[in-house]
Amino acid sequence: MILKKSDMERITSKRKPRKCAKCGLPKIVKIMYGYPSEDAFKTVEEGKIVLGGCCITNDDPSWQCAGCGVKIYKEKQIYGKIRHK
Numbered sequence: 001m002i003l004k005k006s007d008m009e010r011i012t013s014k015r016k017p018r019k020c021a022k023c024g025l026p027k028i029v030k031i032m033y034g035y036p037s038e039d040a041f042k043t044v045e046e047g048k049i050v051l052g053g054c055c056i057t058n059d060d061p062s063w064q065c066a067g068c069g070v071k072i073y074k075e076k077q078i079y080g081k082i083r084h085k
């Protein structure tokens, strides 16, 4: 695993965590990218998702803690060649 120094505080998870790794609150919400629909705005008001904006890079966090605002990145799975025998 290679860690960049600038990414020291990066929190990654394979799945949506139940609790925030930083503040411990169970307030992890999904970050939605792209232009939000009216339904999406409703969900934002309900605090279920947050909007990540329309600019999508290859390195965007998937979830955010509604408590402390920390962003959680989805852990990328790297598939290598599996050798049998």
Ligand SMILES: [Zn+2]
Residues within 6 Å of the ligand: 020, 021, 022, 023, 024, 025, 065, 066, 067, 068, 069, 070
């Ligand atoms: Zn938090």
